[in-house]
Amino acid sequence: MDSKRKHSPGVLPQQRVIEVGSSDASSYCARLFADFGADVQKIEPPGGDRIRRTAPLTHKGQSAWFAFLNFNKSSTILDPADAGTIARLTALIEDCDVLIDGRDVDSANCPPIDIAAIRARHCGLTHVEASWFGCGGPYAGFAATDSTIRPRAGLIKLVGPAEGPPSHAPDFQTGILAGLWGSIAAASSVIARMRGEQGRRWSLSIFESSLALSEYFIFEASAHGKVVRGIGINRFWPVFPTGIYETKKGWLGVTTFTPARWRAFCDMLRLSELGDNPDLLLGKDRLQDIEQIEQQFVPRLKKRRAQQWFTEGRK
Incomplete structure (x- = not known):
């Protein structure tokens, strides 16, 4: 991946961010840090991040989604088969301010790293760990995809024609939403560290992030017994237009x-x-x-x- 750094220094020019694993949520979270001027380094396996092969593709065969999720970043290829790779990755993380971790969604052949030991030596490290359902709760450890998270969170019921089945968009909406929440949490840790606090660890649940958009409907149903129904394509209750x-x-x-x-x-x-x-x-x-x-x-x-x-x- 070519680095296309902005000319503007942004508001986080001193922050060094390492991104590991392959997750649209963690990629977008890291992208937001890059947009605000942080130095974001994406760790990829020898074959590249899987999202590099995700449609739609440009006329040059490059993924438009990958370009969007990784704009303003630089990339480093690490082969877990090479001697010294674990030590090199450990050193990179110990030298950064924020670790954005998507390995629980897809490890992307990332070499094993001892996060607990790194944080013990580097108390200022902020660690954002993305997963489908978080580290605890009844769904922890369940497999999922964007296509299963969205309906489970109630996000497709109102999308599509008024009559017939709902529509599903082939994109990364749950990841974008989760990445936004993750960046807010991580940025709060950056501010806290500037005030002398230690780095924090965040468990980012893609599912719970999606619930933020549908919880209103839950309250409506609970309080008033309202069952909200779809009102047609390009129409989204409760606001129009x-x-x-x-x-x-x-x-x-x-x-x-x-x-x-x-x-x-x-x-x-x-x-x-x-x-x-x-x-x-x-x-x-x-x-x-x-x-x-x-x-x-x-x-x-x-x-x-x-x-x-x-x-x-x-x-």
Whole structure:
């Protein structure tokens, strides 16, 4: 992997991060550190990370997903069959500030390392260990995939057509979400260490990270007996509009969680009368008139390119 370091030093330029194992959650967690200026070194086996072969592939046969998850990092190939590899990896970890560990998902032929012994010698090390279900609990040790985690967490029930089975996207959504949570935890440890505290160890559960998006539905069902059902493709309860819409050229992501965002969206499209309608101020109210509202703003979006709308929206 070629290193494509940013010119901007970011806010974590002094942090050295080592990434081991193969997990989209740990890869994205490390990617976020790299985005903020940290020196992130990815350890790969001689054949390369498995995600390098994950579709979609570019015209050069390179994985677009791998490029996204590993932007701004450098890569080091370590062969466990070589003499001295364990000592070399141990030295790299002892010299870093943060270890982001995806071996529990896929070891990626990583040579064995004694993390407990390393942390005993390097008390400032922050260790983030990603796994499907965490280190404890009834599911600990269970095998899983992104495709099984998402439905178990209740994340696909509302995705797809209103009638028929839900849709499943072939991507790494659970890993992206878990990587975000892992980076927040690890960053908090970095701040704590700057204040004189020791490094911390975090068990990152991909499953529990995904529950953060569906727990609202659990509370709704428990408190009010509501069974939320799918409302159609590109429509996501409990807010509308929230989705990806076609423009004259390209697609535009729209999110209108607050009344202010809804009004601003309508003003941008020259539909102020829609934004000023008190009966449509809240997302739950707009959900009752989805078809009528879409008939007004969807044709407007197709009059300009996505980049033009993006520029206009920033104003």
